[in-house]
Amino acid sequence: MSDPHQRPEGRSTSRRPPGTFKVGTIAGSDVLVTSSWFLIAVLIAVWIAPTVDRVQPGLGAWKYVVGLIFAVILYGSVLLHEAAHAYAARHYGYPVGAITLHFLGGATAIEGEAKKPREEFWIAVVGPITSLVVGGIGVGLHLLGPEGLLKMAIEGLAGANLFVGLLNLVPGLPLDGGRVLKSVVWGATKSVHRGTIVAGWAGRVVAVLVLLWPFVQGRIGSLGEPDPFDYLVYVIIAMFLWGGASAAISSARMRTKLPRLVARDLARRTLAVPADLPLSEAVRRAQEAQAGSIVTVTGAGVPVGVVNEAALLATPADRRPWMATSAVTRQLDDGLTLPVDITGEDLIVAITRTPAAEYLLVESDGSVYGVLTTADVDAAFRRADN
Ligand SMILES: [Zn+2]
Numbered sequence: 001m002s003d004p005h006q007r008p009e010g011r012s013t014s015r016r017p018p019g020t021f022k023v024g025t026i027a028g029s030d031v032l033v034t035s036s037w038f039l040i041a042v043l044i045a046v047w048i049a050p051t052v053d054r055v056q057p058g059l060g061a062w063k064y065v066v067g068l069i070f071a072v073i074l075y076g077s078v079l080l081h082e083a084a085h086a087y088a089a090r091h092y093g094y095p096v097g098a099i100t101l102h103f104l105g106g107a108t109a110i111e112g113e114a115k116k117p118r119e120e121f122w123i124a125v126v127g128p129i130t131s132l133v134v135g136g137i138g139v140g141l142h143l144l145g146p147e148g149l150l151k152m153a154i155e156g157l158a159g160a161n162l163f164v165g166l167l168n169l170v171p172g173l174p175l176d177g178g179r180v181l182k183s184v185v186w187g188a189t190k191s192v193h194r195g196t197i198v199a200g201w202a203g204r205v206v207a208v209l210v211l212l213w214p215f216v217q218g219r220i221g222s223l224g225e226p227d228p229f230d231y232l233v234y235v236i237i238a239m240f241l242w243g244g245a246s247a248a249i250s251s252a253r254m255r256t257k258l259p260r261l262v263a264r265d266l267a268r269r270t271l272a273v274p275a276d277l278p279l280s281e282a283v284r285r286a287q288e289a290q291a292g293s294i295v296t297v298t299g300a301g302v303p304v305g306v307v308n309e310a311a312l313l314a315t316p317a318d319r320r321p322w323m324a325t326s327a328v329t330r331q332l333d334d335g336l337t338l339p340v341d342i343t344g345e346d347l348i349v350a351i352t353r354t355p356a357a358e359y360l361l362v363e364s365d366g367s368v369y370g371v372l373t374t375a376d377v378d379a380a381f382r383r384a385d386n
Helices: 035-055 064-091 117-143 148-168 176-189 192-219 228-260 280-288 309-313 346-351 374-382
Strands: 020-026 029-034 096-102 105-111 270-274 295-296 301-308 330-331 337-338 356-362 368-373
Touching: 020 064, 020 096, 020 280, 029 035, 029 064, 035 064, 035 096, 035 148, 064 096, 064 105, 064 117, 064 148, 105 301, 117 148, 117 176, 176 192, 192 228, 192 374, 280 295, 295 368, 301 309, 301 356, 346 374, 368 374
Parallel strands: 029 096, 270 295, 337 356
Antiparallel strands: 020 029, 096 105, 295 301, 301 330, 356 368
16 A cells, blocks of 8 residues: 555565465465554454444444454455556566555565556556545445445445545655656656656655644644644654655665676686685685686586685685685585676676675686676775765
């Protein structure tokens, strides 16, 4: 609802995060419920039980069950909102993971960034539209003049969905309306970066307005004085919005630096040595060859390991003549060998997927080009300013 487009780091979307329960499938996505949701469902049930009792007296403890059913119906409409995001994303060919319901609403895991402003617009806007349509249907049903608990349920559903629909259209990230604003600025300026920055700053403005709202409310007599609990709620919402907006801004800034990360340019010259060569001799040869890294190879010249600089530096010089170079290497498992032409976001994804200090860079024919260190990538990232 409020943060529909979680971008998971990895590719696997089938794994279930800890503390969640699968309750079903909608629009091709698993529907997960977090344990915090059960807490909020119980709170909602307790909160509306007195109203249930007033509308339909004499239910006894059943009023809590009715309250719980209302909570489930309410989140069912949140689910429709999320299913709309998921359906639109899948329509444009983006892989969609699970829909998660949590205490603040829901979130849909969509992989990758939208490639066109039009796609971003529709994936974002269908959520609030769905909520407004559900709210509108609720208003229509209300006109039919239902009685008792049915009337209460329809009013609650209509009110909540109109509120959620309008709230999510507020044009600031991380709300859906922020994504709509981003897509509009992106379409107008042809710059996704500018779109995200504008919508991110709009989100920060919204966060500040939320923070100031209880003070305004206090001055408008008819709305009543806010109590300390109101202030707390607004502070929490403002922090949530500010955090989401800031994350969007910093990830946009990061993206502008990414194209400047080129593995080939960052490669260290490397020296190939037999795995059983004494470490001191490997270091001597590397210094002589002015190589910034050492790779161990088999007799046939196939690379098998890359020397870990930290492990090497931690080895006292007087022990190095008695140790094989392989003692301080990390075996070249999957993910530690990268194509030398890898750049930008692909490079970041690759090193995030298999975290290590050193990677072997190879040409397309398999020959060794050099070694890439995470430290060098970090330094290059810091050098690349906006
Ligand atoms: Zn949404």
